[in-house]
Amino acid sequence: MTYIHFIVNPISGKGKHSITKEFLGHYFPETDFRLEIDYSNYKKHAIDLTKKAISQKPDIIVACGGDGTISEIASQLVNTNIKLGIIPVGSGNGLASNLDIPKNITQAIEIIKKQKSVAIDSGRVNQHCFFSNMGLGIDAMIIKKYESTKKRTLSAYVNASLKASSQYKPQKAILRYNGKEHFVDPFLLFISNSNEMGYNMSLTPKASLSDGYLDMLYVPRIGFLEKMFFGGLVVAKQCEKFKKAEHAMIQSLSAELPDRIFTDVQIDGEYHRLETNKVQVDILPKSLNVLVA
Numbered sequence: 001m002t003y004i005h006f007i008v009n010p011i012s013g014k015g016k017h018s019i020t021k022e023f024l025g026h027y028f029p030e031t032d033f034r035l036e037i038d039y040s041n042y043k044k045h046a047i048d049l050t051k052k053a054i055s056q057k058p059d060i061i062v063a064c065g066g067d068g069t070i071s072e073i074a075s076q077l078v079n080t081n082i083k084l085g086i087i088p089v090g091s092g093n094g095l096a097s098n099l100d101i102p103k104n105i106t107q108a109i110e111i112i113k114k115q116k117s118v119a120i121d122s123g124r125v126n127q128h129c130f131f132s133n134m135g136l137g138i139d140a141m142i143i144k145k146y147e148s149t150k151k152r153t154l155s156a157y158v159n160a161s162l163k164a165s166s167q168y169k170p171q172k173a174i175l176r177y178n179g180k181e182h183f184v185d186p187f188l189l190f191i192s193n194s195n196e197m198g199y200n201m202s203l204t205p206k207a208s209l210s211d212g213y214l215d216m217l218y219v220p221r222i223g224f225l226e227k228m229f230f231g232g233l234v235v236a237k238q239c240e241k242f243k244k245a246e247h248a249m250i251q252s253l254s255a256e257l258p259d260r261i262f263t264d265v266q267i268d269g270e271y272h273r274l275e276t277n278k279v280q281v282d283i284l285p286k287s288l289n290v291l292v293a
Contacts, residue, residue, distance in 0.1 A: 004028065004085070004112070005058040006037040007049050007073055009065030012090040017105065019064050019087065027109050040065070043270070046072040058082060060291065062112060066090015066152070067132055067198060071268035075129040078122050078287045085112040085291045091152035092198025092269055095132045098209060099292050111293050119286035120209040123193045126280055128267050131288065133192035133204075136255065136265045136279065137219075138168040143266035154199045161231065170221045171260060177216065177253040187227075188219040191253065191281055198269060203239050204247075212285045213249040220244060255279040 008019045021037045028035055038053065040046040046063070050073045053061055062085035063073040070086055077084050087108045088096035099120075101108055123130045145160035170185040192204040192215045204215040219230065222244060230242050239245060256278050257263055263274040 001032060001034055002060065002115070003034040003036075003056075003058045004060045004062060005053040005056065006035065006062045006064060007040060007046050007053065007069075008037060009040050009046065009069040009090070012065040012069060017064075017089045019089070019105070024109075027106075027113065040069060040072075043068075044072060047076060049073075050076040054080070054082065060085050060112065060115070062087060064089055067092050067094055067269045070095055071129070071131055071270070074122075074131050074288055074290075077289075078129055078284060081289070083115070083117045083289045083291055087112075094196040094198035094269070095194055097198075097200070098132075098194040098196045099290060101292065112291055114293075115291060116293070117289045117291050118210070120288050120290055121193055121212060121214075122284040122287045123191065123214055124282045124284055125191075125265065125267060126274055126276070128272065129284070130193065130267045131209075132194040132268050133190060133197055134265060134267045134281065135188065135190040136263060137170065137186045137188045138164050139188055139190055140264040140266045140271060141168050143269060144264065144271040147271055157199060165227050165231070171257050174256045174258065175218070175253065176255075177250045178248060184218065185221045186218055187221050188217065189255065190217040191215070191250070192217070193283075201234060202237050203234060205237055205239075210286065212283060213251060214253075214281065214283050216246075216248045216250050216253065218246045218248075250281075251283045253281045255281075 038049045046069050060083045063070040064087040086096050086101050125134050141164040142161050149156045170187050172185050175182040190203050192207045195207040196202050203217050207215040233239050233242050260277045265272050
């Protein structure tokens with residue numbers, strides 16, 4: 001018998017889903033599956049629920065939510081034998097899209113039932129794991145403003161981006177990666193494990209979840225017209241045409257902001273304030289087992 005533990009964010013995707021134990025019972029017969037279900041009620045609650053679920057030794061833990069919920073749950077499954085299932089009912093769903101997991105709940109459930117898994121890479125920034133991407137610079141401000149709107153729509157994200165673009169002031173940073181040191185003032189520093197960042201947009205279209213590398217995009221301080229041009233390229237998925245951008249494949253990167261005492265970052269679409277001006281990013285190759293089609 002396969003023990004599957006579901007952790008559901010009830011407000012993901014504006015709460016337009018009804019994933020209950022009774023609903024799931026229609027797909028998972030009691031003769032073959034043991035089901036348990038918990039509901040996360042606030043930010044980081046899914047982390048505590050996952051830790052509790054792990055103590056019960058499930059075969060699979062299923063994250064039902066968006067990228068933030070999935071990241072919280074997956075972070076506790078890194079370097080374990082427990083498989084991660086995903087039912088993407090959030091707004092962005094970048095990781096699920098990269099893994100070709102459909103938004104249709106019934107189709108996502110069928111993937112879970114087949115129990116086919118692959119090992120994917122994870123990223124780590126200081127003590128936090130990420131699976132899609134992380135960023136500092138304007139990226140962190142965009143997410144902070146996006147979260148403050150309480151809306152999970154593409155238009156809310158675009159509005160947050162426009163506001164951040166006019167307000168963000170680049171900070172001096174020292175970047176060390178691939179054996180070199182760079183003194184920069186980044187408008188954007190984006191590091192991705194996945195080729196999609198949600199809403200069908202991408203800054204790193206060539207990124208792979210299983211190549212043992214993270215894809216980095218760095219954009220220096222730029223003027224207003226250049227910001228508008230770069231924004232257009234982001235929407236068109238043609239960031240590589242922005243000549244001032246630097247792309248690199250990395251396995252580790254350190255960033256130090258000498259004029260700051262803390263660092264604002266976004267991790268898998270969630271805003272975080274790190275209580276340090278030093279950031280260390282690393283790849284954890286093939287450290288998470290995920291159910292896929």
